Amino acid sequence: MPVRSSTTGEPEDTPVPQRLLAVATRLFAERGYDRTSVQEIVEAAGVTKGALYHYFGSKDDLLHEVYARMLRLQQQRLDAVADSDAPVEERLRAAAADVVVTTIENLDDAMIFFRSMHQLSPEKYKQVRAERRRYHERFRALVEEGQRTGVFSTATPADLVVDYHFGSVHHLSTWYRTDGPLTPQQVADHLADLLLRALRP
Amino acid sequence: MPVRSSTTGEPEDTPVPQRLLAVATRLFAERGYDRTSVQEIVEAAGVTKGALYHYFGSKDDLLHEVYARMLRLQQQRLDAVADSDAPVEERLRAAAADVVVTTIENLDDAMIFFRSMHQLSPEKYKQVRAERRRYHERFRALVEEGQRTGVFSTATPADLVVDYHFGSVHHLSTWYRTDGPLTPQQVADHLADLLLRALRP
DNA sequence: GGCGGCAGACTAACCAGTCGGTATGTCGGG
DNA sequence: CCCGACATACCGACTGGTTAGTCTGCCGCC
Structure with a gap:
């Protein structure tokens, strides 16, 4: 038994x-x-x-594993979206919405990510930051491409635009409730829409 | 000596x-x-x-004091802006930019706020959340007023718009550096501009 | 001569990580 | 086909260190 x-x-x-x-x-x-x-x-x-x-080597290792899992997942999803040959505004919209959906689907991981990252040991912290930056840069490249080709407004630096959007993603774990009125996809569509609307020339 | x-x-x-x-x-x-x-x-x-x-009664009290100070400050600043008789888009722009500036000017407080809020004792946590919600609602009322009077798009629920903006404010403590290229006011203007642009009908 | 403002030793409760030990499994040789 | 040698997976008592909060008492001012 x-x-x-x-x-x-x-x-x-x-x-x-x-x-x-x-x-x-x-x-x-x-x-x-x-x-x-x-x-x-x-x-x-x-x-x-x-x-x-x-x-596991330490309690710290456990925390690091959570990050590694999430970073791997999000990076490969972003790469897949960004490598497609759709118009840049569609690629950005897809990427912006996708990160929202995967964040909501792993809300616990996201919460830990943003609240406990600084409690990692210095080397592991640096490593996570570096991977995070790669992700950020890939995303920023999409914005810059659109700005270069004239489909997005150049009124705001691309870096700021990316931080603006990621801020809202970061914030999701604070307010999103699974039992709320909006599905993850609906939230994602709305947030991606806000981003694209803000970028209209 | x-x-x-x-x-x-x-x-x-x-x-x-x-x-x-x-x-x-x-x-x-x-x-x-x-x-x-x-x-x-x-x-x-x-x-x-x-x-x-x-x-102080406890270590927890110390943390609570940090919050009380910050909440008082931001609420009174928002009230002042929202009570003016300027057009609603100007009031929202001013409020959105103001919260960015005061957040940057108190980056330590903001960092603590978003990272350590959940470490307050349950009653103090509830109290802080309640005050935070009042702030949120005052801000949302501005968005709703603009949507009712037709100067803002109604494509996105007001709640989501507010969370979108506060997300970026929340995020500031993660990326903003005092020695960076942008002054607090410049960041504030850009972020307020992104919000207003996203709300164009 | 009492009282606010503070010193600093003390306590009771944890906590991350260690270590010697045990149970189960696997494999090669006789 | 069985036996010993070694490995993997796990147990749980133990250690050394840290922590928030308490308490007794001193000291200078009113």
Whole structure:
């Protein structure tokens, strides 16, 4: 007979490392990184510290894993969209909407990302910032392309435009509720629309 | 001869409570609330724990004071702008730019606000959220007024528009550098302009 | 001679990470 | 076909260090 090893709803047949990561993600998002003890994580995952330190080098590593997963996902999605051969305004619209949808679909990760990034160890922090910058630059290139070819207004520097949009993405984890009136896609369409409207010449 | 009671640059003739608050604000912004110990705060302020707990009930109180100060300031500035009798698009532009300028001028407070709000005790957290919502609603009323009178597009719900703009304000503490190329006023003008352009019918 | 303003030692509760130990599995040789 | 050697996966008590908050008492001013 299967043993209920955990008080939470995590399925106990998923491999231990994934289970630890999933539980840690949830707890970090709920209580914050610093206020979540390693003991709480292992209890919620139905294992002990020995198991956690068998698979992860440190608590910090756990946090870093969350970031790596999310960065990988978003970068590859942006690359796919930006590499298409649609007109630049359609590529920007798709990219702007896509980052909103994936952020909402991983709201816990996003929350952790923006609230706990500075609690990573200095080297890991630098690494995450660097990958984040690559993402930012790819996005900015789309805006600049549109400005060069005259389909977007040049009234605002491209950097500022990108920060403007990412600000709203960042903010999603603060106000978006899964049980609210708008679906992720609707929110994404609206936010992408606001961006494109602001860029009209 | 005056005693250098502190290793930091805090003037030692300002009253102890204000000095503690100033030091705590700086440290919270630098290291985060959880990673700043009460011991560090009192040492940087050149006093001891006895002094801190004489003026403040808890570490949490210190954090709450930072919020109260900032919320008071922004609410009264918004009220002043919104109550003027200029056309609604001018009032919204002024409000949108003003919140950017005051946020940049108090970047430490803003950083703490968005990163550490959820570390307040539940009651204080609720109180801060309630005041924040009042601010949000006053701002939204401006957007709705413009939409009703036909000077703003109704393509996007007013709530979303406000969240879009506040997202970028929120984000400022992540990317804005005092030694960067843009003055606070220039950033504010650009961001307000993006908002107004997005709202063109 | 009392009182606000503060000092600083103290406590009780944690917490991240370690380490010796155990159970289960795998593989090569005799 | 079995046995020992080694590896992987995990357990849980323990350690050294840190923390918020308390408390007793001193000191100078009214």
